[in-house]
Each structure stands twice: as C-alpha cells, then as structure tokens.
Amino acid sequence: MRILYLGDIVGEATINVLKNNLDSIKREYGINLVLANAENVSGGLGLTEKHYKELKSLGIAGFSMGNHTYSKSEIKEYINNATICRPANLNTEYGKDVLYVKYNDKKIAIVNMLGRVYSNTPLDCPFKTMDRLLNEIDADKIIVDFHGDATSEKKAFLYEFAGKVDAIIGTHTHVQTADEEVYKNTCYITDIGMNGPYDSVIGDDIDSIVKRFRTGVYERASVAKSEYYRINGVILDLDTNNKITRINLKVRV
Ligand SMILES: [Fe+2]
Numbered sequence: 001m002r003i004l005y006l007g008d009i010v011g012e013a014t015i016n017v018l019k020n021n022l023d024s025i026k027r028e029y030g031i032n033l034v035l036a037n038a039e040n041v042s043g044g045l046g047l048t049e050k051h052y053k054e055l056k057s058l059g060i061a062g063f064s065m066g067n068h069t070y071s072k073s074e075i076k077e078y079i080n081n082a083t084i085c086r087p088a089n090l091n092t093e094y095g096k097d098v099l100y101v102k103y104n105d106k107k108i109a110i111v112n113m114l115g116r117v118y119s120n121t122p123l124d125c126p127f128k129t130m131d132r133l134l135n136e137i138d139a140d141k142i143i144v145d146f147h148g149d150a151t152s153e154k155k156a157f158l159y160e161f162a163g164k165v166d167a168i169i170g171t172h173t174h175v176q177t178a179d180e181e182v183y184k185n186t187c188y189i190t191d192i193g194m195n196g197p198y199d200s201v202i203g204d205d206i207d208s209i210v211k212r213f214r215t216g217v218y219e220r221a222s223v224a225k226s227e228y229y230r231i232n233g234v235i236l237d238l239d240t241n242n243k244i245t246r247i248n249l250k251v252r253v
C-alpha cells in the first residue's frame with residue numbers, strides 16, 4: 001500500500017495548487033491513498049468546513065491537525081462527522097483521537113499527537129496517551145503524525161514506539177528534514193514539511209514576519225503570496241518491509 005502523506009497545508013490558495021498538481025503526482029508515484037495535515041488551511045490557522053470539503057473533493061482521504069485544530073471554532077460543529085483526527089493528547093469532546101481510513105481490505109489508523117516541548121497548551125503526556133491507544137486500536141496499519149517543535153521529543157517517541165506502529169512522521173515546523181529512516185520497521189522523519197507558498201517564512205508573508213522580529217511587536221501576519229509553491233510530504237510504502245521516501249517539489253500555482 002503506497003500512501004502519500006502531505007505536510008501542513010498552509011493557506012486556502014494551496015488548495016488550488018493541490019487541485020492542479022495532485023492527480024499527476026498520484027499517477028507519477030503510483031499513490032493508493034492520500035492523507036494530509038490540515039491545521040493551517042483557512043487563512044493559515046485552522047480549517048473551515050468549506051475548505052475541508054474542497055480538500056476532500058481532491059481525494060484526500062484523511063486529515064490530521066495540530067496546535068491550530070480549533071482556530072476556526074466552526075470545526076467543533078463538524079469535526080465529529082469528518083475524516084479528521086484531533087490531537088489525541090488534547091483532552092476534549094470535539095473530534096476523535098483515532099481516525100480509521102480503509103484502503104481495499106486494509107484498515108489504517110491515524111493518530112495525531114501534540115508535542116509538549118515549547119507548547120503552551122495543556123496536554124496529556126503523548127507517550128502515555130500512545131500506550132493507551134495501542135491497547136484500543138484495531139487496525140492493520142498505524143500512522144502517527146507527531147506535531148511538535150522539538151526534534152528530541154519526536155526522536156524519543158520513535159525509540160519508544162518503534163515496532164509498534166508503522167510510521168511516525170513529524171509536522172509543525174513546516175520545514176522538511178532529511179533524516180528519514182526505518183527503525184524496527186517503523187518509518188520515521190522529524191518533519192515532512194509544508195504545502196504552501198515557496199517564498200515565505202514557513203508560509204507567512206516575509207515582510208510582516210521580518211517586521212515582527214525587528215520591532216518585537218506581534219502583529220498577525222497573513223499567508224504569503226508566491227509565484228511558486230512547495231509540495232512537501234512523504235510516501236509511505238506500508239507492506240511487509242515498510243519504506244519512507246521524501247517528496248519535495250517546487251510547482252507553479
Ligand atoms: Fe502548521
């Protein structure tokens with residue numbers, strides 16, 4: 001089974017970029033199933049129902065989120081019936097902690113976990129939450145999107161759960177790392193990167209972010225506009241011998 005997992009989709013303009021490019025990528029790489037992180041779609045923060053439906057219509061089967069899961073509060077109204085998993089260690093009644101997606105006769109469990117290092121959100125322990133979920137999950141394959149800043153936390157999570165899940169892929173930094181590996185048959189990468197404007201500060205408008213750093217004054221930045229876009233993610237071949245391959249493309253709108 002060959003899965004394309006796309007990194008954080010940043011800004012609604014990226015939906016159009018994916019619309020223009022996803023089919024050819026799927027054909028070129030022989031992709032069976034597409035999954036994505038969707039925490040930054042709507043104006044760079046959160047996911048409206050409209051944008052969720054647009055991404056679904058592109059054939060993306062399931063979505064994980066992150067620290068911006070509830071940035072658009074309307075998600076509370078539709079998340080329970082959507083193919084979205086919320087961070088499993090964020091204790092709330094809105095959304096599910098495991099998303100099951102089917103491909104042929106195989107059942108894939110997707111888990112989203114938030115890192116606690118540098119996080120100001122009250123969170124349960126990701127390690128203990130994963131212990132609990134492993135007792136509950138009934139699936140052929142398990143993929144964990146570990147959404148966090150610290151490389152150490154993600155790497156420790158790999159060593160703790162290697163051999164127990166099929167993939168641990170990092171998100172949140174929006175910058176793809178080159179440390180993909182397979183350890184005890186668990187695919188791992190610290191960050192799969194982002195899908196969004198190429199010339200940007202992790203998706204946001206360059207001038208606004210430079211100004212923020214120069215003045216020390218926080219003003220909300222908008223998603224950057226760019227001639228080119230990044231398409232970042234990984235291909236996960238989940239069979240007897242699991243395999244991970246990075247995807248890092250520069251495309252026009
Ligand atoms: Fe993000």
Ligand SMILES: [Fe+2]
Nearest residue numbers: 066067068172
């Ligand atoms: Fe994030």
